[in-house]
Amino acid sequence: MGIITGLTPGIHVNTVAIMGLSIFPRLSISPIEFAVIMVGMAVTHTFLDFIPSIFLGVPEEETALSVLPTHQLLIQGRAIEAVKLTAYGSLFGLFFALIFLLPALFLIPVIYKNLHPFILYILIICIIILILREREFRKIFYASIVFLLSGILGIFMFKQRILSTTEVLFPVFVGIFGLSNILFSLKSKSTEIVPQEDFITIRMDRDLLSSTFIGSIGGLIVGILPAMSPSQVGVIMYEIMGTNIRNFILSVSAINTSDAIYSFISLYTINNPRSGVATIIGKIMSINLNTLLLLVGVTSFIAFIATFLHIKIGRIAMRFVKRINYRFLSFLSLMFVLVLVLYFTGLFGLYMAILSTVVGTIPILSGISRTHCMGVLIVPTILYFLGC
Numbered sequence: 001m002g003i004i005t006g007l008t009p010g011i012h013v014n015t016v017a018i019m020g021l022s023i024f025p026r027l028s029i030s031p032i033e034f035a036v037i038m039v040g041m042a043v044t045h046t047f048l049d050f051i052p053s054i055f056l057g058v059p060e061e062e063t064a065l066s067v068l069p070t071h072q073l074l075i076q077g078r079a080i081e082a083v084k085l086t087a088y089g090s091l092f093g094l095f096f097a098l099i100f101l102l103p104a105l106f107l108i109p110v111i112y113k114n115l116h117p118f119i120l121y122i123l124i125i126c127i128i129i130l131i132l133r134e135r136e137f138r139k140i141f142y143a144s145i146v147f148l149l150s151g152i153l154g155i156f157m158f159k160q161r162i163l164s165t166t167e168v169l170f171p172v173f174v175g176i177f178g179l180s181n182i183l184f185s186l187k188s189k190s191t192e193i194v195p196q197e198d199f200i201t202i203r204m205d206r207d208l209l210s211s212t213f214i215g216s217i218g219g220l221i222v223g224i225l226p227a228m229s230p231s232q233v234g235v236i237m238y239e240i241m242g243t244n245i246r247n248f249i250l251s252v253s254a255i256n257t258s259d260a261i262y263s264f265i266s267l268y269t270i271n272n273p274r275s276g277v278a279t280i281i282g283k284i285m286s287i288n289l290n291t292l293l294l295l296v297g298v299t300s301f302i303a304f305i306a307t308f309l310h311i312k313i314g315r316i317a318m319r320f321v322k323r324i325n326y327r328f329l330s331f332l333s334l335m336f337v338l339v340l341v342l343y344f345t346g347l348f349g350l351y352m353a354i355l356s357t358v359v360g361t362i363p364i365l366s367g368i369s370r371t372h373c374m375g376v377l378i379v380p381t382i383l384y385f386l387g388c
Helices: 002-007 013-026 031-048 050-055 061-075 079-099 101-132 137-159 165-185 206-224 230-241 245-270 276-284 289-323 326-366 370-385
Strands: none
Touching: 002 013, 002 031, 002 050, 002 289, 013 031, 013 165, 013 276, 013 326, 031 050, 031 079, 031 245, 031 276, 031 289, 050 061, 050 079, 050 289, 061 079, 061 245, 079 101, 079 206, 079 245, 079 289, 101 137, 101 206, 101 245, 101 370, 137 165, 137 326, 137 370, 165 326, 165 370, 206 230, 206 245, 245 276, 245 289, 326 370
16 A cells, blocks of 8 residues: 555555545454554655656655755666665664654653744744745745745635545645646656666765764654644755755655654654554554554564665666656546545535645746645644634
């Protein structure tokens, strides 16, 4: 399931988790078995969801920041380097998250408790950094507009009563980060791609270790701060520290995967799951220390399998990338996603998806980062902390 969600544009792992929760009562498996399936899917997804962003330019929100750097490597004939960097970044990010496991059990509750009164101000500072990083006045203006529009969309999303909170997230995020990109992909034609190098060795050097270490710290931040995504934390860390393409890809992939560990720790320590899968698991069973360690063990085991799968599938994609008809593939993806939205969320969900797509196209047209669309979650969170 993680392979399917990772490789299919517009289909997020949280969507499958919600579907799994709805049919769980009819499954003849125990809660812990269901949890293991969900964890295996989520971890595999964090590896393989880089493949569409490398070869097709259709990322999930978590991988949106890596599109330009990985495409630069693709254009240079080094797609396999992008594949290996995201694989090793994810694996080493998980490795450092395991090292931080015991300290995190004690630090997350303390940090969360002490930061809680200041989270509102932290979010505001993060918003300012994200908007000002556009630098040009025109882009700053559009970034502010996109953030406000997505914030209004988020308020409407949580105020409506037709769909539940978990149901409405599907069409909204599919629209912002899936359909908007697929629509613009329809304008693309099959282009000539330079010959790709088959063998590129990734050096186990200080840059790799330091980038993935920092990325794991970023994953910890995502696990604590509400409404902050791996992509946003990646941008902020990039702006503060600065980095090259290689280190940036390593850091973003490390943030993305290490967050899988920290989300379960947050569920156990502060009862505040920071991922959709952790939320689903928290609804069907209580998490004690033994359960947490089991899920962490499953995560570690699956990560090694996912690393192999990621590189293997990346090599297959590299061989066929020149044969892909982008317009036809985009059209099939568009139809597939629309059918899913209509089937699972009805006409109102389709309306939300279209509305979200309009918001999601503004960053593409104006040339700004789509991470500003995360105002859909940040603005309602700020209003919550303001008591509104």
